[in-house]
Amino acid sequence: MYNILVVEDxxxxxAAIEIYLKNQNYxxxxxxxxxxxxxxxxxEDIHLIxxxxxxxxxxxxxxxxxxxxxxxxxVIFLSAKSEDTDKILGLNIGAxxxxxxxxxxxxxxxxxxxCLRRYTSYSNGVLPQDDVIRIGGIELNNMTKEVLVDGVPVxxxxxxxxxxxxxxxxxxxxFSIEEIYEKVWNExxxxxxxxxxxxxxxxxKIEINPKEPKYxxxxxxxxxxxxx
Amino acid sequence: MYNILVVEDxxxxxAAIEIYLKNQNYxxxxxxxxxxxxxxxxxEDIHLIxxxxxxxxxxxxxxxxxxxxxxxxxVIFLSAKSEDTDKILGLNIGAxxxxxxxxxxxxxxxxxxxCLRRYTSYSNGVLPQDDVIRIGGIELNNMTKEVLVDGVPVxxxxxxxxxxxxxxxxxxxxFSIEEIYEKVWNExxxxxxxxxxxxxxxxxKIEINPKEPKYxxxxxxxxxxxxx
DNA sequence: TATAATTATTACAAATTTCTTAAGAAATCC
DNA sequence: GGATTTCTTAAGAAATTTGTAATAATTATA
Numbered sequence: 001m002y003n004i005l006v007v008e009d010x011x012x013x014x015a016a017i018e019i020y021l022k023n024q025n026y027x028x029x030x031x032x033x034x035x036x037x038x039x040x041x042x043x044e045d046i047h048l049i050x051x052x053x054x055x056x057x058x059x060x061x062x063x064x065x066x067x068x069x070x071x072x073x074x075v076i077f078l079s080a081k082s083e084d085t086d087k088i089l090g091l092n093i094g095a096x097x098x099x100x101x102x103x104x105x106x107x108x109x110x111x112x113x114x115c116l117r118r119y120t121s122y123s124n125g126v127l128p129q130d131d132v133i134r135i136g137g138i139e140l141n142n143m144t145k146e147v148l149v150d151g152v153p154v155x156x157x158x159x160x161x162x163x164x165x166x167x168x169x170x171x172x173x174x175f176s177i178e179e180i181y182e183k184v185w186n187e188x189x190x191x192x193x194x195x196x197x198x199x200x201x202x203x204x205k206i207e208i209n210p211k212e213p214k215y216x217x218x219x220x221x222x223x224x225x226x227x228x
Numbered sequence: 229m230y231n232i233l234v235v236e237d238x239x240x241x242x243a244a245i246e247i248y249l250k251n252q253n254y255x256x257x258x259x260x261x262x263x264x265x266x267x268x269x270x271x272e273d274i275h276l277i278x279x280x281x282x283x284x285x286x287x288x289x290x291x292x293x294x295x296x297x298x299x300x301x302x303v304i305f306l307s308a309k310s311e312d313t314d315k316i317l318g319l320n321i322g323a324x325x326x327x328x329x330x331x332x333x334x335x336x337x338x339x340x341x342x343c344l345r346r347y348t349s350y351s352n353g354v355l356p357q358d359d360v361i362r363i364g365g366i367e368l369n370n371m372t373k374e375v376l377v378d379g380v381p382v383x384x385x386x387x388x389x390x391x392x393x394x395x396x397x398x399x400x401x402x403f404s405i406e407e408i409y410e411k412v413w414n415e416x417x418x419x420x421x422x423x424x425x426x427x428x429x430x431x432x433k434i435e436i437n438p439k440e441p442k443y444x445x446x447x448x449x450x451x452x453x454x455x456x
Numbered sequence: 457t458a459t460a461a462t463t464a465t466t467a468c469a470a471a472t473t474t475c476t477t478a479a480g481a482a483a484t485c486c
Numbered sequence: 487g488g489a490t491t492t493c494t495t496a497a498g499a500a501a502t503t504t505g506t507a508a509t510a511a512t513t514a515t516a
Contacts, residue, residue: 061333065251157492172372173229194494196474211475219373220502221386221473385503405463422505424463439464446463448513 002047002116003027007037007060008078009052013101017050020105021112034063038186046073048116050108053079066186069166071142074115078103133168135228138206138215140168147206154205159184163195164202167216167226176223199224229371230275230344231255235265235291236306237283241329245278248333249340262291271411273370273397274301276344278336281307302343306331361396363456366434366443368396375434382433387412391423392430395444395454404451427452 004021008014009032018028029044031037041049049067053060064075076097097111133140139148145161147154156164162184167175175183181190203210217227232249236242237260246256257272259265261283269277277295281288292303302324325339361368367376373389375382384392390412395403403411409418427446431438445455 059333062247062251065248069251159493172374174371174373191495192474193496197476197494200475218474222373225372387504419506420463421507425465425505428464428466449462 001025001027003029003045004112005029005031005037005040005044005046005049007031007034007049007051007063009033009054013052016105017108020109024109024113026112034059034066035186037063038066041067041071041073048112049073049075050112051075051077053077069183076111076115133165135168135171135226136215138168140165149206156202156205159198160202160205163198164206164226167224168228171226171228174219174223174225179223229253229255231257231273232340233257233259233265233268233272233274233277235259235262235277235283235288236280237261238280241280244333245336248337252337252341254340262287262294265291266294269295269299269301271394271414273393276340277301277303278340279303279305281305304339304343361393363396363399363454364443366396368393377434384430384433387426388430388433391426392434392454395452396456399454399456402447402451402453407451 004026006014006017006021006028008017008030011032014030014032018030021028029040029046031040037049037051040046049064051060051064060077060079064077067073067075074097076099078099078101080101097115099108099111132142137150139151140161141147142165145156145158147156147161147164163180166180166183177192177195178190180195181192182188199216200210203213203216206215207213215226215228216224218224232254234242234245234249234256236245236258239260242258242260246258249256257268257274259268265277265279268274277292279288279292283291288305288307292305295301295303304325304327306327306329308329324343327336327339360370365378367374367379368389369375370393373384375384375389375392391408394408394411395401405420405423406418408423409420410416427444428438431441431444434443435441443454443456444452446452
């Protein structure tokens with residue numbers, strides 16, 4: 001049973017899609033804007049996203065970019081525009097397919113089926129390599145959300161994992177506290193202390209001596225980096 | 229990691245562009261008029277400019293003309309007008325591309341990517357591929373904020389790094405103490421001693437014998453330069 | 457060479473940033 | 487609904503960086 005997230009601000013279209021998909025025995029989650037979709041995506045185990053491009057608040061492209069920062073879930077774009085450039089560009093940011101409105105319900109279903117088949121076929125045997133990052137003695141698995149320190153599993157909270165993931169995805173790059181906050185929390189306003197405290201907790205879990213960190217280093221006056 | 233300067237007086241548009249670019253891991257600087265953009269351009273190591281044509285104070289074309297006096301940095305124009313005359317004019321003064329508002333975010337990203345790709349491919353060695361400057365035995369990495377002296381990492385404070393970066397970006401060019409102060413601190417008022425002390429501290433870190441500097445030389449009565 | 461102007465050196469005070477801790481709020485789980 | 491886990495905030499401590507000022511050394515010029 002697959003979970004499909006439909007992100008679409010026009011209620012009637014969303015309802016119609018829901019009917020088609022439920023008839024095919026898919027489980028449907030609905031969001032009417034980008035922000036809501038991110039919340040659902042972070043909470044549920046979504047196998048495919050149908051994303052409208054034109055939306056209030058945060059448009060579909062921005063939303064997919066956010067999702068792509070730490071997931072390779074398949075995405076099919078829905079759009080009123082049919083220009084070829086858009087089509088190609090949409091695929092460039094990691095969309096798996098593209099359907100122009102008004103669409104044929106059968107076409108929609110066909111693409112959804114094919115997309116899921118394609119994705120599950122290569123996620124069966126070999127996992128996408130992006131999901132495991134290993135630097136020094138630290139191994140981070142984005143699929144299972146597991147962290148290994150010298151082979152020993154360590155429990156991390158969701159926020160700790162996100163911060164560590166961000167830094168380990170770009171080893172040696174320095175992130176300012178503000179940057180970390182924006183990327184992890186998806187909000188502009190922030191309290192620097194919050195990030196600092198989480199950094200401290202991550203250090204407690206992955207460093208032998210948190211006061212002299214080997215991996216999670218501070219660059220004074222600039223920010224933090226994962227050294228590898 | 230590329231630095232992109234967005235020159236746009238409408239705050240919402242500038243903010244939107246910033247989001248798109250940051251999501252693609254570009255570093256974004258913003259200016260809301262031509263004069264401000266020149267200041268940032270002179271201070272930072274900008275790899276591409278997105279320039280609005282219609283702006284108060286100094287318009288985009290005037291600004292690019294000023295920039296073109298001593299730089300071939302790629303420029304993409306943004307404009308509400310779509311007349312061909314503007315287009316041709318824009319390209320004639322050395323713009324690399326042209327986007328009319330309202331624009332598709334993906335189109336913007338595609339042009340930015342292509343522009344940077346094109347530029348770096350035919351600039352052999354002039355423009356650094358990444359943010360690494362290497363002169364003599366000194367290597368400076370702006371992404372990791374690391375400084376290597378003959379391969380040995382050396383810790384620098386934020387101000388020291390900024391000063392060194394400024395001088396190494398323009399090797400052999402002499403900067404007056406006042407100029408250094410203005411570009412690094414971004415303030416008009418200054419105390420010459422402050423800069424002198426910082427120069428001394430940098431020398432202690434990168435020179436074998438600070439009293440007879442090999443790199444960070446003084447030009448008597450004029451200022452300092454990084455010799456390479 | 458003497459003098460004035462500029463740069464170098466040093467030590468210490470001030471300012472800034474990060475660290476640590478802990479308590480209460482919020483969210484999640486059973 | 488209660489218990490547990492996770493998150494946020496705040497405040498003082500600790501560490502680091504930055505600015506200042508006094509003095510020494512160097513360079514240019516008359």
